Amino acid sequence: MKNVDGHHLTERGIIGELRRIFNSPPPPAGMGDDCSVIGKGPGALLLSTDMLSESTHFVAGMTWRERGRMAVSVNLSDIAAMGGRPVALLISLGIPPDMDATAVRRVAAGIAERAAEFGVPVTGGDTKRTGELTIAVTAVGRAGRRLLTRGGARAGDWIAVTGSLGGAAAAYSAWKEGRRGRPLTALTSPEPRVREGMALSDSGMVTAAIDITDGLAASAWYISRASGRRLEISRELIPVSRALEESGADRDALEEALIYWGGDYELLFTARTRRSVDELAARLETPLTVIGRVGAGSGVYLNGERRRRLDERGYDAFQAMEAAEGRN
Amino acid sequence: MKNVDGHHLTERGIIGELRRIFNSPPPPAGMGDDCSVIGKGPGALLLSTDMLSESTHFVAGMTWRERGRMAVSVNLSDIAAMGGRPVALLISLGIPPDMDATAVRRVAAGIAERAAEFGVPVTGGDTKRTGELTIAVTAVGRAGRRLLTRGGARAGDWIAVTGSLGGAAAAYSAWKEGRRGRPLTALTSPEPRVREGMALSDSGMVTAAIDITDGLAASAWYISRASGRRLEISRELIPVSRALEESGADRDALEEALIYWGGDYELLFTARTRRSVDELAARLETPLTVIGRVGAGSGVYLNGERRRRLDERGYDAFQAMEAAEGRN
Numbered sequence: 225m226k227n228v229d230g231h232h233l234t235e236r237g238i239i240g241e242l243r244r245i246f247n248s249p250p251p252p253a254g255m256g257d258d259c260s261v262i263g264k265g266p267g268a269l270l271l272s273t274d275m276l277s278e279s280t281h282f283v284a285g286m287t288w289r290e291r292g293r294m295a296v297s298v299n300l301s302d303i304a305a306m307g308g309r310p311v312a313l314l315i316s317l318g319i320p321p322d323m324d325a326t327a328v329r330r331v332a333a334g335i336a337e338r339a340a341e342f343g344v345p346v347t348g349g350d351t352k353r354t355g356e357l358t359i360a361v362t363a364v365g366r367a368g369r370r371l372l373t374r375g376g377a378r379a380g381d382w383i384a385v386t387g388s389l390g391g392a393a394a395a396y397s398a399w400k401e402g403r404r405g406r407p408l409t410a411l412t413s414p415e416p417r418v419r420e421g422m423a424l425s426d427s428g429m430v431t432a433a434i435d436i437t438d439g440l441a442a443s444a445w446y447i448s449r450a451s452g453r454r455l456e457i458s459r460e461l462i463p464v465s466r467a468l469e470e471s472g473a474d475r476d477a478l479e480e481a482l483i484y485w486g487g488d489y490e491l492l493f494t495a496r497t498r499r500s501v502d503e504l505a506a507r508l509e510t511p512l513t514v515i516g517r518v519g520a521g522s523g524v525y526l527n528g529e530r531r532r533r534l535d536e537r538g539y540d541a542f543q544a545m546e547a548a549e550g551r552n
Numbered sequence: 553m554k555n556v557d558g559h560h561l562t563e564r565g566i567i568g569e570l571r572r573i574f575n576s577p578p579p580p581a582g583m584g585d586d587c588s589v590i591g592k593g594p595g596a597l598l599l600s601t602d603m604l605s606e607s608t609h610f611v612a613g614m615t616w617r618e619r620g621r622m623a624v625s626v627n628l629s630d631i632a633a634m635g636g637r638p639v640a641l642l643i644s645l646g647i648p649p650d651m652d653a654t655a656v657r658r659v660a661a662g663i664a665e666r667a668a669e670f671g672v673p674v675t676g677g678d679t680k681r682t683g684e685l686t687i688a689v690t691a692v693g694r695a696g697r698r699l700l701t702r703g704g705a706r707a708g709d710w711i712a713v714t715g716s717l718g719g720a721a722a723a724y725s726a727w728k729e730g731r732r733g734r735p736l737t738a739l740t741s742p743e744p745r746v747r748e749g750m751a752l753s754d755s756g757m758v759t760a761a762i763d764i765t766d767g768l769a770a771s772a773w774y775i776s777r778a779s780g781r782r783l784e785i786s787r788e789l790i791p792v793s794r795a796l797e798e799s800g801a802d803r804d805a806l807e808e809a810l811i812y813w814g815g816d817y818e819l820l821f822t823a824r825t826r827r828s829v830d831e832l833a834a835r836l837e838t839p840l841t842v843i844g845r846v847g848a849g850s851g852v853y854l855n856g857e858r859r860r861r862l863d864e865r866g867y868d869a870f871q872a873m874e875a876a877e878g879r880n
Binding site for chain 1: 573587588590597599600601602603604605606607608609639640642643644646657660661663664675676677678680681682683684686688690692
């Protein structure tokens with residue numbers, strides 16, 4: 225998309241503009257967080273909406289079923305990021321004229337299957353004719369014991385992540401090299417961390433959380449800005465996915481994938497004590513790894529052989545598309 | 553869209569299939585109603601989602617601003633149909649690569665303007681790159697004193713509508729004849745009956761309601777099926793919009809437009825007493841007109857020079873597109 229001067233706008237630029245046009249005052253948890261929040265305290269309503277479309281969000285190797293599953297996963301991840309329990313899904317399915325009914329059924333089956341795996345009913349929606357397959361999902365959730373926002377990190381908190389990072393980046397590389405099947409799982413069948421998010425909320429010890437689908441650096445920056453604190457991350461503590469480790473990427477490419485590439489459906493969070501992270505880890509199957517500390521000040525820093533301030537950038541759907549034009 | 557046998561599927565056919573796939577038990581008010589309902593009683597949560605896309609839902613004469621406005625109106629109408637008070641809007645905006653920033657801003661301004669007119673904050677959303685302009689809106693509402701569903705009509709109730717019918721059909725004809733501007737208002741700038749819906753709910757006397765964007769016959773059939781009652785409508789009582797009356801359509805075309813064409817954002821409802829309709833009318837600026845009675849039995853009948861059972865058909869976005877293929 226070009227702006228009036230012919231320059232390309234980034235997604236963040238557009239969202240910033242739209243927020244001004246919509247005149248949304250940033251509420252306690254508003255457009256800046258993964259969900260909109262209505263009400264207060266445990267049980268407050270969480271709403272997330274996301275639209276995926278054929279030309280932008282699905283890689284060519286994905287099955288119809290995976291397309292449906294992913295549309296649900298994206299939204300469940302937003303509920304998870306705020307520690308919520310998903311309670312309902314609404315689906316708007318945009319179906320192009322030349323799509324055959326079997327394919328539509330498979331997309332729907334993928335949606336239904338994913339929803340059922342997380343015990344969430346599909347309570348409404350509609351179908352529309354559109355120029356390309358478009359799946360818009362709205363997920364409704366209820367806040368847990370503590371509503372997790374991006375704005376609660378305090379100096380002295382510990383920074384941790386669920387799972388490992390870089391799996392989606394490695395899968396994308398594999399896909400570009402023409403590999404298909406299992407190596408792409410991280411890209412085509414992401415696992416939203418719903419149970420993990422609920423456990424973080426219920427612990428009462430987690431002060432801020434976000435999903436890192438935009439990339440680790442971008443997500444850490446969101447927390448840093450919303451909390452008004454500095455995040456210090458140790459390079460050697462970041463859990464690297466096996467697929468990325470084995471990808472043969474050189475040091476720089478690996479770090480770019482780990483820090484700036486997005487697509488991993490993991491949670492980045494801050495907790496008051498190291499012990500609370502350990503206690504949470506003991507209750508979950510998914511590994512939790514402490515990767516740093518919150519301090520006074522601002523910005524996001526990576527400590528390793530050399531300490532540096534991370535760029536405030538990450539996975540941007542618009543830029544990625546500019547780069548990948550002609551993919552397929 | 554073709555089904556496996558090469559036949560064309562209607563929207564209703566697809567929704568029926570998807571409902572089976574999603575395995576949604578029809579809840580007290582579920583996929584069949586205009587909104588999904590979460591919770592019970594006054595204050596229950598109403599959720600509506602609708603997706604509009606460039607190739608299907610916008611006529612060529614519409615401005616960008618009108619496109620944004622309409623996406624909001626469609627969803628507010630669903631909240632209105634259940635007697636709810638809209639409390640929040642979530643917007644997913646799909647922006648094609650070649651759309652310029654000024655146009656995007658105008659769409660967003662239309663959304664913001666419409667939301668503000670009804671006092672509803674835009675609390676969240678996202679932007680995505682898509683192949684064509686796509687606006688998916690989720691409206692959140694709270695139930696009023698009485699939740700209005702399609703299923704509450706009882707024998708002896710009075711059937712009434714807000715406003716007048718056929719305006720959208722007349723505007724569509726005008727548009728096909730190449731006319732632009734004011735004659736198209738009913739099509740390009742529909743007025744959702746939010747205040748009216750809230751008044752119906754608060755009266756405590758309204759037993760069922762629906763918006764008639766799918767057409768009068770289809771909407772009456774929805775109430776008939778959901779309530780297990782027969783609807784008897786008097787042809788001469790139906791309030792005909794001035795635009796349709798002056799359109800020069802012959803008798804048959806006029807009746808087709810009035811009964812089967814959709815696009816009018818009016819409410820069809822049933823009330824316990826005629827007096828309650830009059831009392832409501834006295835409190836609203838929008839006219840309310842009694843057009844018939846509910847009886848025991850099933851089906852929808854039109855009484856006039858000759859009595860006949862109305863077909864269970866109406867405006868179908870999929871069929872309309874088949875018919876209008878190649879339009880502009």
